[in-house]
Amino acid sequence: MNETTVWQVKTIAQRAQEALPDSVWLSAGYIALGLVGAGAFVALLGMVLIYAERKIAAHFQCRMGPMRVGWHGILQSIADTLKLLLKEDIVPENADKLLHLIAPFLCLLGALLTIAVLPMSPTLQVADVNIGVLYISAVSGLGVLGLLVAGWSSNNKWSLIGAMRAGAQIVSYELSATLALLVVVLLSGTLQLSKIVESQAQGWWIWRAHGVGIVSFIIFLIASVAEINRTPFDIAEGESELTAGFHTEYSGMRFAFFFLAEFINMFIVSAVCSTLFLGGWMPFHIGNLAGFNGIMDLIPPGLWFAGKTSFIIFLIMWFRWTFPRLRVDQLMKLEWKLLLPIGFVNLFAAAVIVLYNLYFFPK
């Protein structure tokens, strides 16, 4: 069909490997670029997302948000970061000091490791693991360990309750999220993220599979919003019930790390969602409309990825500032009695579709 553009995927890890026979230093440079780039990306993205969240939240609530630091408060995040860096880092007297110290890093580690495999554009991907989907769902589960450790080590009842709630919630919703991911794995027949993106050249999975894609997209969105502990599923840190949940006893830099991890997780969830269901960096194509498809191809794939991801981030923020928080029992009911059965039926339907090769735009 429409195979005019062939995307050459080249990851930074591949470049490092290719450079190795010629020059060790070039190879090391690529590795350093990947590491430093991921770190810098996380720090920068955190600031941008926090500013965006504050602005968007403000306008949802008829406010203006930060307006004083810089033009329309654009430097507010930098000012806040500096403030958090300079703040006193208080550790409770009876806390488990070591665990209290490593908890925020565990939280951020899960987020950082996932960034490495996200295909942001054909040329912008640190590593392309052949079990990408499995890797993401495994590594992003590492974040909950950070939350549990934080709640446990703080030696505070609010922290502990918050952490236990977060644990129960993430363990439950991980199931639905994984079932929704499996649908896409079934449809595309691969676990490798770049291959999943390439399999969507004819059309995105969300509408290629007779509604199955839409259902699994919605399930994944709900389950992943719950996994990153955002409103309406923020019972782990519900201010009115638990002061701040698992990070009640954190201040200064360590609190900033939790905050950063939360926002990076939001980005990761949105990025995975857009990669699996909305075609990742793949431009939007309609059947055989060559002219339209050509215009769409002019937009660089990196921008496509950024646009799709920002849209889902906006959607998640929109949820946060509209929906009320769920009670613990309602949360569990939603997962075990609603999302999980629908997820299973949906997976079965996807299997039937794949078995009889029923999806739109077959190859």
Add this chain to the structure above:
Amino acid sequence: MTMQTPTKPAKKPVGPIRGFFKGISSLLKGMGVTFKYFVHPSTVVTQQYPENRETLKMPDRARIRLSMPHDENGYHKCTGCHICEDACPNRSITVVDRKNATTKRQEIDHFIWRMDSCTFCNLCVVVCPFTALKMHGDFENSVYDRRLLIYNLNRYAGPAAPALAKIEDPEERKRNIDERGVYSGLIPMNGSAIAGVRACGKPPESEKVRVTEDDIKGESP
């Protein structure tokens, strides 16, 4: 017949399928509301205060500063009847009256309002039979000395506007009037005790006496 306890009419139960779609539609409705706010910046209520100082419009009913409006001739409507003083819950208003030299009728000498103790309850404005008082929204009243929050509201001592209007001769009118400034009340501004203005709180009924001009003659500087 036995008494029947009134019971709340039972709500019609919503089935799981209908409940599911009802829930989704109500969530979408909520998202519509917030999105409407998001795309209409005109709904923003926040005021960028120091920047928009020139254009800032306070609501008409803002109760921040008590004032006694003066008409185009510079006359107010206060007759010195003390009703506002009696209505004031914490004695933030002190009305000092005097006898007019020629007509021997009661008229206002000082109308003292203590903003530092005022609760802005608006009762003085409500009870005034002559609508001589008004609350308005002038909120930039910060001072470094709380004595500067004690205002004299009338700009002249003398008869109220209707009584003044009956006097034909302008010269005669001027003779009935004594100028008063914002701080020209009974309060000395040089750091000594606040004379003539009673402390907050209502005194017992037996001690309820009005401050007259004779009381303060010796105290005022």
